[in-house]
Amino acid sequence: MKPNILTTWVIAPLLFVIFFVVFILIAVFDVQRDAEKTAEQMMHQTGEYLLSTMMVLQKLNTIADAPCSDSFIERLRVEVFKSDSVRDIAYVDGNRVLCSAGSGFLKSDGLLDKEDLIGAMERKFWFNMQLMQAGVRVSVTAQQLGNYVIVEYPGHFQSTIASSAYDSAVVAVFPDSSYYFAYGDKDITRVLQRPFVLGGGVACNDDPRTYCVAVEMHDAEMLASVLPLLTLGLVLSFLLALLGKSLADQMLAKRYSLQGRVRRALEKEPQNFYCVFQPIVELSTGKTMGCEVLARFQDDIGGLSPIDFIPVVQQMRQTWKFTELIMARAVEELNRCDFQGRAFYASFNVFPEDLSKDRAEIISTSKPLAAALNSPFDVVIEILETSIDYGSGMHESLEFLRKMGVRIAIDDFGTGHSNLNMLINFEADLLKIDRSFVDGSEDPESVRAKILPIMVEIADTAGLKKVAEGIETQEQADHVLKVGVELGQGYFFSRPVSAEVLTNYVQNH
Ligand SMILES: Nc1nc2c(ncn2[C@@H]2O[C@@H]3COP(=O)(O)O[C@H]4[C@@H](O)[C@H](n5cnc6c(=O)[nH]c(N)nc65)O[C@@H]4COP(=O)(O)O[C@H]3[C@H]2O)c(=O)[nH]1
Incomplete structure (x- = not known):
């Protein structure tokens, strides 16, 4: 209702x-x-x-x-x-x-x-x-x-x-x-x-x-004595009911609002956040090499898309708490999966604001991160290309994380303004090519199709492995492989799935 x-x-x-x-x-x-x-x-x-x-x-x-x-x-x-x-x-x-x-x-x-x-x-x-x-x-x-x-x-x-x-x-x-x-x-x-x-x-x-x-x-006297009070009661009851309705409206609005729901999950009901995993495959062999961990939200009112709840987490300045929550949940679930001893990496989205210099200590003492690094799989963190900012001390934080054993991926590459020099200095490990470049790749005359080989070249020069995001068709998969991209992720291979389904997928690919 x-x-x-x-x-x-x-x-x-x-x-x-x-x-x-x-x-x-x-x-x-x-x-x-x-x-x-x-x-x-x-x-x-x-x-x-x-x-x-x-x-x-x-x-x-x-x-x-x-x-x-x-x-x-x-x-x-x-x-x-x-x-x-x-x-x-x-x-x-x-x-x-x-x-x-x-x-x-x-x-x-x-x-x-x-x-x-x-x-x-x-x-x-x-x-x-x-x-x-x-x-x-x-x-x-x-x-x-x-x-x-x-x-x-x-x-x-x-x-x-x-x-x-x-x-x-x-x-x-x-x-x-x-x-x-x-x-x-x-x-x-x-x-x-x-x-x-x-x-x-x-x-x-x-x-x-x-x-x-x-x-x-x-x-008659009884009627005369109760009537004024009942009339007053009728009016007051109406007004109090209106007041109650407006209070209930406010409470429900708070409860049903995006902010209210995300706040409740972060403060009291962390189980409302859960993880799904999208396989990342080697394009030449179709073998699963890893997965991206994606957060999902579901409460008694319904589900929310990350596009909606991620900005609220940021507004609330609860980004690291949220990342730790997702990381802990993902590590717990992935540790239960049987990948039959194969090399595998899990890629986590990290908020840029958590990579400033002053957060280094918080991150270095993070228990969920330590648990991820102690797991049988490698840990990758994804940073949006658009958020790369040297001035905030991000470079030092990443250096620190790399020393801990974390690998770095630049996410949604192509949506920002990175140049080759920046990429070399950044010392990332993986470059995730934004799906808008994969989309356009089937039309050889499109500008994006022409840019894709240049991006591959830049990544090769900077020594980065490439992952093409958002592959939805066989043609796209073939094309990105042809221009030199090693890894792929997209609905063509698998949608984001539960840990159980991921295990099956890995065992079959
Ligand atoms: N159209 C299309 N889409 C595809 C395909 N393959 C994957 N996707 C979608 O592309 C998004 C990839 O994640 P992203 O670029 O990191 O973009 C993510 C990421 O920036 C953010 N996000 C999700 N989970 C987390 C998280 O745990 N932490 C942080 N910081 N951000 C997260 O929310 C964004 C959206 O996540 P999702 O809705 O799960 O959307 C995911 C995924 O479901 C495809 O073939 N076609």
């Missing part, structure tokens, strides 16, 4: 979805947290209310007047009068109401018949009608302490839990079931039953767990 297709159709939409989901989760979390906070607040209000009732009850328990005497009833009435939530206060003996503050509410027959209703809630809550499971409205709530029972207006609870955004309920909790004692419009049993209801929350008093407050946000 092309990088821009990948970022446009896969990475950007994926990022958009991820970011938007994150915003949705934040919105949901926000609503949820709000609901839980509201439930908590309502629970505290309920707790405070129940506590204030309990304090009234405690005060009642200190009345010294004779129970149900006139002064006693008056004290009870004063408390009812003072409180805005107390509906009635009764003095009871077991399940029997002995007297009450006066509203008569507790005088209905049979209301206190059900002993269990008082006992079940540890006498904290009492209802004026049969308890029913959550979902059915009850109208009165009561608390008992000692012989006193306070009956409260449910309306007080209703106002405690009233909220514009939430539907809510206060629920009495029994060990095996729960009961409303105040609730709003909606049946919100589900908030209590399910651990997570969007926009719902439950808070219980834990010591002991006798009542809980459950809330659920109204749909």
Whole structure:
């Protein structure tokens, strides 16, 4: 998949979805947290209310007047009068109401018949009608302490839990079931039953767990509260996805760029460089005399031509590192080949910048070069004719290499401006005649065809062996042999091949 297709159709939409989901989760979390906070607040209000009732009850328990005497009833009435939530206060003996503050509410027959209703809630809550499971409205709530029972207006609870955004309920909790004692419009049993209801929350008093407050946000309010965040999330997700796409584009461009790929190979993945070998044959006999080592590149994205990656290696100033890498790989592979004891040379391309004077020490201590010189084959280095530069100290470096046992070949001869004097001074061993002169050699009238014998003569005068490059046909091979070239290289003999194929070739030629 092309990088821009990948970022446009896969990475950007994926990022958009991820970011938007994150915003949705934040919105949901926000609503949820709000609901839980509201439930908590309502629970505290309920707790405070129940506590204030309990304090009234405690005060009642200190009345010294004779129970149900006139002064006693008056004290009870004063408390009812003072409180805005107390509906009635009764003095009871077991399940029997002995007297009450006066509203008569507790005088209905049979209301206190059900002993269990008082006992079940540890006498904290009492209802004026049969308890029913959550979902059915009850109208009165009561608390008992000692012989006193306070009956409260449910309306007080209703106002405690009233909220514009939430539907809510206060629920009495029994060990095996729960009961409303105040609730709003909606049946919100589900908030209590399910651990997570969007926009719902439950808070219980834990010591002991006798009542809980459950809330659920109204749909409209929930929408109003999540909508701004979701709209913002939608816009931000889009922008973040665009940003992510542009970052991914940059990263991929770096990864897919020529420079990026070559750098990665040099720094981390040297296996992406490998060698192929092109046989060099004796034209008169067809016998293989050696080979040129040529670098190749292949990574997970694809292959690259040396025409493309060699200049990058130069730009990165990693030329000697690269040459050593190729040399080490080639020597390792050639050492495994069985050339049946015949004389053979391997020719390596070397960058001119590595032949300046200051590189002599680096080259002299090079392990791959030492390994090549220790191998059963001869080592030749090829230097482009166009790069020959005496001023840079190249001459001394070559002299030094020659002393180490390296032979020198002038590559692509004919593309530069060397004269006979330069060639003699240069003390090379081989002259590789550029393939443009081999190409034109079939037409005897062409200028190049006329120059070829002159080049041969110059090489002979300088004492150099000649190699014709780029021979593609029998005619070219015959012609260059006829004008005096000893060695040939080109697709006519073999394309650059692997070490295994080279071994076969050498064994057959
Ligand atoms: N048309 C045609 N071409 C033929 C024929 N026979 C061989 N060739 C090609 O000619 C090039 C010969 O290598 P070069 O002149 O040193 O030119 C090389 C050399 O300058 C450079 N190069 C390749 N490997 C290395 C290396 O390991 N180190 C350095 N410094 N340069 C390298 O890249 C250049 C191109 O290498 P390649 O693409 O492998 O191209 C090779 C080879 O595949 C033929 O009959 N017809």
